[in-house]
Amino acid sequence: QKEVEQNSGPxxxxxxxxxxxxxxxxxxxxxxxxxxxxxxxxxxxxxxxIYSNGDKEDGRFTAQLNxxxxxxxxxxxxxxxxxxxxxxxxxxxxxxxxxxxxGGGTRLMVKP
Amino acid sequence: AAGxxxxxxxxxxxxxxxxxxxxxxxxxxxxxxWYQQGPGQDPQFLISFYEKMQSDKGSIPDRxxxxxxxxxxxxxxxxxxxxxxxALYFCASSLRLWGxxxxxxxxxxxxxxxxxx
Numbered sequence: 001q002k003e004v005e006q007n008s009g010p011x012x013x014x015x016x017x018x019x020x021x022x023x024x025x026x027x028x029x030x031x032x033x034x035x036x037x038x039x040x041x042x043x044x045x046x047x048x049x050i051y052s053n054g055d056k057e058d059g060r061f062t063a064q065l066n067x068x069x070x071x072x073x074x075x076x077x078x079x080x081x082x083x084x085x086x087x088x089x090x091x092x093x094x095x096x097x098x099x100x101x102x103g104g105g106t107r108l109m110v111k112p
Numbered sequence: 113a114a115g116x117x118x119x120x121x122x123x124x125x126x127x128x129x130x131x132x133x134x135x136x137x138x139x140x141x142x143x144x145x146w147y148q149q150g151p152g153q154d155p156q157f158l159i160s161f162y163e164k165m166q167s168d169k170g171s172i173p174d175r176x177x178x179x180x181x182x183x184x185x186x187x188x189x190x191x192x193x194x195x196x197x198x199a200l201y202f203c204a205s206s207l208r209l210w211g212x213x214x215x216x217x218x219x220x221x222x223x224x225x226x227x228x229x
Contacts, residue, residue, distance in 0.1 A: 034217040043202055043220040044155065088154060090217070098143060098208055099168045100217065102154040 003027065004091050006103035014111050019076040021087050021106050026070070029094030033065055033072045036088040038105065044088055048074060079110040114139055116205050116221035124227045125193050133188040133224045137205030143167065144186040145218060146178060147202040155202060161186055162208055193228045200225050 003026045013019045021035075032051045036044035050056045050063040050072065062075040072091075076083055089103040117136040125131050137144050143162045147155035148171075157170035161180035172178070175193075180186045190197060206218035 032217075036217075036220075041200075041225075043223050046217045046219065049217050097160075097168050098162075098206065098218075099145070099157055099160065099170070101157070104154045 002104070003093065003101050004089055004103035006087075006089050006106045008104055009107040010109050011106055012109045012111060013079050015079060015081060017079050017110075019079045019083065019108055019110070021074040021076075021089075021108065022071060023073065023089030023091075023103050024071045025089075025091045025093075025101075027091070027093040028067075028070060030067075030070075030091045031094065032092040033063070034090040034092075034100065035061075035063060035072075035074045036090060036102075038086045038088055040086075076108075079108075081110045081112050084108055084110050116203055116219055118201075118203050118221035118224050120224060121222065122225050122227075124229060126229055127193055127195060129193050129228075131190045131193060131226060133190070133201055133203075133226070135186045135188070135203030135205075135221060137184055137186070137203075138219060141205035141207050141219075142184070143206045143208045143218075144180055144184070145204045145206070146172075146186070146188050147204065147220075149200045149202060149223075151199075153199075158188070190226075195228050198226060198228045 035048040038044045048063040064073045086105040088105045090100040145160040146158040149155045158172040160167045164180045200223045204218040204220045
């Protein structure tokens with residue numbers, strides 16, 4: 001079992017819909033959680049970070065963290081074709097120093 | 113704003129050759145990380161440096177070595193290249209001071225695409 005798990009997808013949503021991306025992690029002591037967006041052949045780009053239980057909103061993006069259930073999710077409202085990319089969940093685990101452990105990513109496809 | 117600079121962008125090498133990848137972190141960032149991303153794979157952590165000292169070590173092969181210099185730039189040296197080393201190599205940087213990197217993540221460079229033929 002990987003330490004950070006994501007459904008590889010592809011997740012296909014119509015333009016304007018809400019895309020919901022999920023991530024689970026194994027280390028209950030994990031401290032910080034990040035969502036990166038990666039276009040094909042490009043570098044990961046940080047879009048959200050969260051470290052407290054609950055929701056964090058930034059524009060069309062909402063990150064949700066539930067430490068008791070060990071999952072973190074990313075909601076994208078009003079999805080646009082330009083949101084089509086792979087979304088990587090990254091976790092800073094307890095005793096991992098500053099290292100982030102990445103999930104395998106979920107490929108999102110937003111259809112016009 | 114200045115970003116993480118990596119060079120070269122693309123590199124083609126033959127098997128058993130050596131390669132050197134360079135990374136220039138964001139100014140005042142004190143920590144550099146190297147990741148390897150194979151086709152369709154998630155980024156795999158190789159190694160990191162904090163204040164020019166090796167900090168964490170991941171799945172870096174013994175054929176690879178890295179260092180961080182006095183100006184904080186870092187180089188990843190890869191010897192006896194194998195076909196399986198073909199991948200995107202990302203460098204990322206962060207500011208460790210006050211736990212900024214664990215609170216705000218880190219910033220990736222554009223990557224070096226290494227192709228071993």
